[in-house]
Amino acid sequence: MTHLTEETLNLFLDQALAEPEALAAQAHLAACPACSASLADLSLVFSRLETLGDSQIDLDLGPRPCSG
Amino acid sequence: MDEATERSLVTRAQRGDASAFGELIGLTQAAVYHVCLRMMGERREAEDMAQETFVRVYERLHTFDPQRPFLPWVRRVAANYCLNQLARRAPVSTSFDDALDWPENRPGRWHDRQAEQARRVRAALLRLAPRQRAVVELRHFQELSYEEIAQALNLPISDVKSDLFRARRLLAEMLKDDPSN
Numbered sequence: 741m742t743h744l745t746e747e748t749l750n751l752f753l754d755q756a757l758a759e760p761e762a763l764a765a766q767a768h769l770a771a772c773p774a775c776s777a778s779l780a781d782l783s784l785v786f787s788r789l790e791t792l793g794d795s796q797i798d799l800d801l802g803p804r805p806c807s808g
Numbered sequence: 809m810d811e812a813t814e815r816s817l818v819t820r821a822q823r824g825d826a827s828a829f830g831e832l833i834g835l836t837q838a839a840v841y842h843v844c845l846r847m848m849g850e851r852r853e854a855e856d857m858a859q860e861t862f863v864r865v866y867e868r869l870h871t872f873d874p875q876r877p878f879l880p881w882v883r884r885v886a887a888n889y890c891l892n893q894l895a896r897r898a899p900v901s902t903s904f905d906d907a908l909d910w911p912e913n914r915p916g917r918w919h920d921r922q923a924e925q926a927r928r929v930r931a932a933l934l935r936l937a938p939r940q941r942a943v944v945e946l947r948h949f950q951e952l953s954y955e956e957i958a959q960a961l962n963l964p965i966s967d968v969k970s971d972l973f974r975a976r977r978l979l980a981e982m983l984k985d986d987p988s989n
């Protein structure tokens with residue numbers, strides 16, 4: 741079984757695959773623990789980055805401390 | 809703010825109305841600041857970059873189509889400006905500590921675990937090469953497509969993809985040993 745390439749995994753998560761490719765990737769992921777694990781590693785990056793999204797953080801700039 | 813109000817502010821600013829431009833700054837400065845903070849890592853520097861961003865926005869305002877949304881354009885200008893500044897510098901070895909004035913380091917605002925995660929992500933981002941960081945900023949925070957990123961940074965799409973995919977692989981490695989997983 742040929743594993744999904746890094747590019748395919750990235751395109752899959754970016755929803756940038758054409759529908760037939762996306763379906764094929766989905767089928768492979770369902771059957772392949774190795775590729776699912778790689779996908780999970782990449783997905784973690786996506787969800788962690790969200791912690792720094794503008795909606796997550798206080799957008800009030802506030803006064804900055806005067807330290808010269 | 810509704811689109812019509814924004815359009816009218818942009819149009820007035822384009823005709824030289826300083827108070828309209830001031831209002832546009834007020835509406836977008838927090839978002840621009842956060843772009844700059846993700847790119848630069850240091851609050852004071854991020855504030856300077858945000859100010860410089862608005863200088864550039866002002867200079868290019870006549871090229872902006874008021875039918876388009878203003879904030880995404882300004883955020884793109886900010887990312888681009890930060891990248892250009894970073895690209896001119898010698899790479900610095902960065903170390904980060906809790907003393908940095910990041911939003912997640914201010915006491916009492918976040919749950920400890922959430923703050924710790926945010927710190928780790930921010931530090932990991934700052935370890936990426938500037939162009940990788942810019943591509944991550946534009947894809948993950950500004951939600952541009954590969955094509956839009958290529959256009960914004962004046963790069964071929966193949967470079968956008970390789971920078972983005974490599975950046976994600978590096979981030980995955982840096983965040984993998986996160987004890988809070």
Ligand SMILES: [Zn+2]
Pocket residue numbers: 742743744768772773774775776
């Ligand atoms: Zn596989």
